[in-house]
Amino acid sequence: MADGSPMTGFDPVELAIMGNRLDAIVREMTSTVILTANSSVIGMARDFSCSILSADHDIIGVAEALPVHAFGSNLQGQAMAEFHPGFREGDAFLNNDPYNGNTHAADHTILVPVFFEGAHLFTSVVKCHQADCGNSVPTTYFAAATDVYNEGALVFPMVQIQSDYTDNEDIVRMCRARIRVPDQWYGDLQSALAAARTGERALIRFAEKYGAERVKAFVTAWLDYSERRAAAAIGRMPAATLERHGRLDALGEFLPEGVEIFVRITIDPENRKAVVDLRDNIDCVDAGVNLCQATATGMAITGIANCLEHDLPLNSGTFRRIEVLLRENCVVGIPKFPHSASTATTLLADVICNTAQSAISEIGDGFGLSESNMFLGVSTGVISGHDERGGGDYVNQLFLMGGGGPASPEADGLDTFTVIAGAGLCYRDSIEITEQRLPMLVKSMKLVPGTAGAGRQRGGVATRTEFGPRGSEMVVMQVTNGVATGPRGVQGGHDAFPGANIKVHADGTEEVLPGYLHTVLKPGETIVGIDSGGGGYGDPAVRDPARVLADVAEGYETAGRAREIYRVAILTDAEGFATGVDAAETARLRGA
Known part of the structure; x- marks a missing residue:
């Protein structure tokens, strides 16, 4: 209105x-x-x-x-x-x-x-x-x-x-x-x-x-x-009760089974209201992953608001139309003292939002979003140590990752989205400034072709970052979800690949690290963070072949995946660069 x-x-x-x-x-x-x-x-x-x-x-x-x-x-x-x-x-x-x-x-x-x-x-x-x-x-x-x-x-x-x-x-x-x-x-x-x-x-x-x-x-x-704007947007949606599960990976000995999350959403267009019920989840756990009232409520609201009109004012009036039901002493509710909520802005917060917005897609094509990257890997880790250049001790969190965003019914996901809790608003660190301020070297940063969830609209692509210390030991700490499973696609869209943390020893051998890591890097050693792309939306076999060609030409996709998943035959030159689409072969592949 x-x-x-x-x-x-x-x-x-x-x-x-x-x-x-x-x-x-x-x-x-x-x-x-x-x-x-x-x-x-x-x-x-x-x-x-x-x-x-x-x-x-x-x-x-x-x-x-x-x-x-x-x-x-x-x-x-x-x-x-x-x-x-x-x-x-x-x-x-x-x-x-x-x-x-x-x-x-x-x-x-x-x-x-x-x-x-x-x-x-x-x-x-x-x-x-x-x-x-x-x-x-x-x-x-x-x-x-x-x-x-x-x-x-x-x-x-x-x-x-x-x-x-x-x-x-x-x-x-x-x-x-x-x-x-x-x-x-x-x-x-x-x-x-x-x-x-x-x-x-x-x-x-x-x-x-x-x-x-x-x-x-x-x-x-x-x-x-x-409030009227939000009410009108919800009033145009079909009535639905949606249930969907999300998951936090196992994290070391302190959370060996991970956490299964259940989200129930009721869309009530008659009363022009949406209700997100998070009460049917386990009690607080003896770990720092519990959500607090602000993050449990805020990320549930975000999961619904992401699926409404893009220009809704984000204020308490809009939020009146999205009710979030919590209970005390719940892992995604209102924590009971002295349970820790140290990671309340990530991990389960990302799971709640992604699960909610992907649940909305079950209403039908044109609704909801896929899931975004949920992998805050070592390239967003907290690093600490002593600066041998005379700068004293240091502690800082890096933001060198990309992280693929979710696909929507109309658009591909962003390629540098970070995670859903930040909604693509966080910036990526400048490599040059980071290397000046901290005693570290960034060896490489690049997008990884073929990591996004394929779809009519594809998810954003994953990023691979590798860095290490200069002349003194560096401690790297991070806690990561999305090592076991990647972000899910919706409406026939494919899942994205999971992320990974890898330590590269001085002799070149690689060691895959767990989701919860506290590792020391010596000079000559590096660490690699590969985040996840975003899930896809819709059947990839109906994606516009011209867009598939552009993805391959830009390095977001591979010619092999274009043929196998998108059913598009890509023509290449002698050096392997994409030059066009074989229309006849593409028609045969899609017809088959």
């Missing part, structure tokens, strides 16, 4: 202008972090998100926030009001507690309440994934953690980090005493605070332009409009 709210008197143009202004403010906050962050995982890989809340803690602006970050800022706003009911102008709060609305301990969230004419009108929120958060081991994804005590992270359950615009030096000293890279962390803290204050100043100007009462009326109209 394209109308405003007649009760508040908003016409579509004014509503759109004000709604887009909020997203512009979020983008200004985002640019502040990118330009000022210290760690590459934040400033270069963009593993952070900004958002704006209303005075009632509704999400009203996210722009291009990562899906796994966006939902939950509303829960954190509620926690801020609960723990600090007398918050004032000039305050800022630090929260990384997965039990009160945050994602996992590595995501340090800054919340700044924004006042106008003496009243709380907005909250400016910046969430950044830290390179190190004080875990007992040098990683922010500690899947083997038996509980929060074993995890060891510094946890700040909505503590006051600023008062009257001045830092709480007690908190700063605590972090400097515990975090392995204190200067890097402090720079990232100041970056997040600067971005939140940037949002504060811009929101005050927004309020000055329109006035407090008009802003409040806009918020109501904006959320109501978004």
Whole structure:
């Protein structure tokens, strides 16, 4: 629907202008972090998100926030009001507690309440994934953690980090005493605070332009409009009850059977609502893979929203039409203390979203998506060690992978998607800058032909990355799903190939590593991460032969797979380069 709210008197143009202004403010906050962050995982890989809340803690602006970050800022706003009911102008709060609305301990969230004419009108929120958060081991994804005590992270359950615009030096000293890279962390803290204050100043100007009462009326109209849009989109879908299983691979001795996940989705077009039920899953496990309320809810919502109109406003109004049912002490629900949620932004979060969006495809051709890469391999691992060039100790998370995106009914998957929790928004590290900042060498990075799930629309292609240390030992830690099975195709589309982590010893011998790895690389050794492509959508034998030819010519596909799977005969020259399609042979293959 394209109308405003007649009760508040908003016409579509004014509503759109004000709604887009909020997203512009979020983008200004985002640019502040990118330009000022210290760690590459934040400033270069963009593993952070900004958002704006209303005075009632509704999400009203996210722009291009990562899906796994966006939902939950509303829960954190509620926690801020609960723990600090007398918050004032000039305050800022630090929260990384997965039990009160945050994602996992590595995501340090800054919340700044924004006042106008003496009243709380907005909250400016910046969430950044830290390179190190004080875990007992040098990683922010500690899947083997038996509980929060074993995890060891510094946890700040909505503590006051600023008062009257001045830092709480007690908190700063605590972090400097515990975090392995204190200067890097402090720079990232100041970056997040600067971005939140940037949002504060811009929101005050927004309020000055329109006035407090008009802003409040806009918020109501904006959320109501978004809800009507979401309701209309769901109302056009067929009624359905969909059930689908997903899986987290076995992970070492601490999770030898992996985790089977069950998702039930009810599409109710009459009431224009979708319900995702995650309650029929196992209890929390004694490992760091449990989801928290924010990530379980947010990734279930994302799985449905991905299958609706692409331009739906991503705010609390839209989310009202997608209900997520959770239960306490569930591995994909509301964790019971002291269960760890160290990997809550990946692993099971990716499984939930992929399972939900691929379940929607069971309605019929034209609905849903395939599954995307779920393999966060060593090329997104956390590396640590001593920089022999005089830089001291280092800890950082790499983002050197690609990861194939899911295919849709109309489009191929992205080739550098990362994982579904990031929705293709994270950036890939610059090799040159990474090699300057860290004592490592990237030996190669390339797409791997024939790894995507084939289909009428194919998934994105996998990436192979190989790197190693320069002159000193390097510790690499990561936890990986998708080693046993690749992302699934839908509607006759093929599955993508699983990923792999491989250690290459100095003598050239290769050692396949498990999904959960904690390995040491000596000089002369390298490590290889091969992520997954995305699943395919639809029968590959009906893909346009011209598109198959383009895939082979660009190195996304092989001529052999083109013939065997797509039923397209590719002509090649003397050097093996694709030059055209043998129309007669292709017709024979497809006729057969």
